[in-house]
Amino acid sequence: MELGKYGLAERDLVANMNFFSKVIVDDSGAMTLVPGHSRKGDALDLRFEMDCIVVLHTGPHPLARGSRYAPADVLLQAYRSAPAGANDPCRTRCPENDRGYLNTERYVAA
Amino acid sequence: MGVVRAGQLFRIVDLEGNQAVDTLFYNAGDTHEHYSAQGTIQAQGNIYLTTGSTLLSNRGRPMLQIVADTCGRHDTLGGACSAESNTVRYALEKRHMHSCRDSFLLALAKAGRDMSKRDLPSNINFFMNVPVTPAGGLTFADGISAAGRYVELRAVMDILVLISNCPQLNNPCNAYNPTPVRVLSRSS
Numbered sequence: 415m416e417l418g419k420y421g422l423a424e425r426d427l428v429a430n431m432n433f434f435s436k437v438i439v440d441d442s443g444a445m446t447l448v449p450g451h452s453r454k455g456d457a458l459d460l461r462f463e464m465d466c467i468v469v470l471h472t473g474p475h476p477l478a479r480g481s482r483y484a485p486a487d488v489l490l491q492a493y494r495s496a497p498a499g500a501n502d503p504c505r506t507r508c509p510e511n512d513r514g515y516l517n518t519e520r521y522v523a524a
Numbered sequence: 525m526g527v528v529r530a531g532q533l534f535r536i537v538d539l540e541g542n543q544a545v546d547t548l549f550y551n552a553g554d555t556h557e558h559y560s561a562q563g564t565i566q567a568q569g570n571i572y573l574t575t576g577s578t579l580l581s582n583r584g585r586p587m588l589q590i591v592a593d594t595c596g597r598h599d600t601l602g603g604a605c606s607a608e609s610n611t612v613r614y615a616l617e618k619r620h621m622h623s624c625r626d627s628f629l630l631a632l633a634k635a636g637r638d639m640s641k642r643d644l645p646s647n648i649n650f651f652m653n654v655p656v657t658p659a660g661g662l663t664f665a666d667g668i669s670a671a672g673r674y675v676e677l678r679a680v681m682d683i684l685v686l687i688s689n690c691p692q693l694n695n696p697c698n699a700y701n702p703t704p705v706r707v708l709s710r711s712s
Contacts, residue, residue, distance in 0.1 A: 425556050427582065429646045439656040443572035443597065445565070476566045513612045 420467055433458055435475045447477035461495050461504070463518045525631050525686050526707070527552050528679045533712045534588070535676040536687075538595065538651045540703035542667035544690040545650040546604045546624040549579060549587050552682035555639055557581045561600050561646035571656065572597040573648065579677070582645070587683060592676035595669045599649040601662060604628065605692045614694045622691035631686060649690075650675050652697050664695050678712060 417426060434452035437445050472485040498505050498515060505515045528534045536545055551557035563580040565571055573579075575593040578586050606625030610618040625644065632639045651669040654662050691702045 423556070424582065425558070425642050425645075429562050438658070438660075439571055441655075443570040443656075445569055445571065476562075477569070510612050513616055516616065517608070517611060 416469055422467075432475055437475075437477065445477065447475055461498070463498070463515070464522060525635055525684060526709075528683045528685055528709050530679050530681050530683075531712060532679050532709050533591070533676055534679060534683075534685065535592075535674050535708045536650055537672065537674040537706040537708070538669045539671060539706055541671040541673070542651065542669050542699040543703045543705055544599075544602075544652040544667070544692070544697040545705055546628070546688040546690055547648045547650055548628070548644070548686040549648075550639075550643070550684040550686070551581065551587070552684040555637060555643060555684060557583050557585070558643065558645055559587060559648065561648075565600055571600055573600060574598065579648075586680045588677040588679050590675060591678050592674070595651050595673040595675060597653070597668070598675060599652040599654040600646070601656070602649050602652055602654040602664065602697070604644070604647050604649075604688065605690065605695075610694065618694065621693060624688035624690050624692070627688035627691065628686060631688075637684075649697070652690075654697075664697050667697070667699065 417423065434456060436448040436451040438448060439445055470488075470490075472488050474480060474483065474485065505512055536547075538545070549559040558581060559579055560582040563582060563584060564573075564577070567580055568577060573590060574597045575590050577590045579588045579590075581587050604624035606623045607619045607621075608625070610621055610623060624647075628644055629641060632643065651667060651673065653665050653667045653669075655665060656662060687707065689702065689705055690698050692698065693700060693702070
């Protein structure tokens with residue numbers, strides 16, 4: 415519904431990320447949701463390298479088997495960050511990331 | 525691209541072995557309904573497709589069932605290669621090598637159905653072997669398929685099929701050597 419307010423629709427719902435959830439896969443391909451993976455106060459910092467529309471939904475993981483529907487509170491904070499420098503760990507982690515940053519810089523500069 | 529009618533059988537044959545066949549399925553009568561990797565994987569609790577797998581749509585409806593599979597398993601996570609990912613995964617100057625996303629977009633542009641890049645969700649890679657490590661890594665390994673292996677599906681609704689027979693030369697998903705596949709459909 416929220417996507418509709420930005421002119422996006424059903425076909426724009428692609429495979430999403432599930433932050434704070436961990437699913438492991440065994441050799442046969444079977445998936446298991448790891449219980450108790452994230453703890454109170456755990457946090458994730460995302461730096462935006464381009465303008466983005468962010469859509470968030472809190473709720474039980476699709477593989478969760480609890481008996482009570484009880485989505486917990488999440489705190490969202492936004493703050494300004496410096497751009498990724500030449501030695502930024504995200505950039506230097508692997509050559510693929512470095513090329514990705516080059517692509518973004520060219521896109522933003524255009 | 526082609527249409528398979530509800531009830532028909534649809535077979536893809538890996539003629540020479542270890543070819544990756546990037547495939548998307550749509551409701552032929554309403555292409556906003558499409559194969560959902562997430563929905564399919566969630567419902568079966570497993571990341572691999574093989575005999576017995578039901579392919580679900582983004583509306584939670586069965587689209588096709590895999591009724592035969594002589595390869596063993598097929599990939600749901602590897603996605604489609606693209607000119608853009610060529611620049612990231614290999615080298616900036618490899619942008620213009622052939623890729624599945626370009627093949628998909630060319631087919632959609634010719635189809636006359638008002639479909640575009642918005643209609644390219646996570647695809648299936650038939651015959652492709654992408655094991656997942658305990659740490660969550662994807663490994664693009666040599667395939668487990670062989671010449672003559674096939675996968676056969678039964679359509680539950682009228683299906684628009686979009687295939688890119690992967691032309692990628694830079695990784696072992698098709699043994700660095702793209703080869704032809706045969707696509708067959710028949711009434712059951």
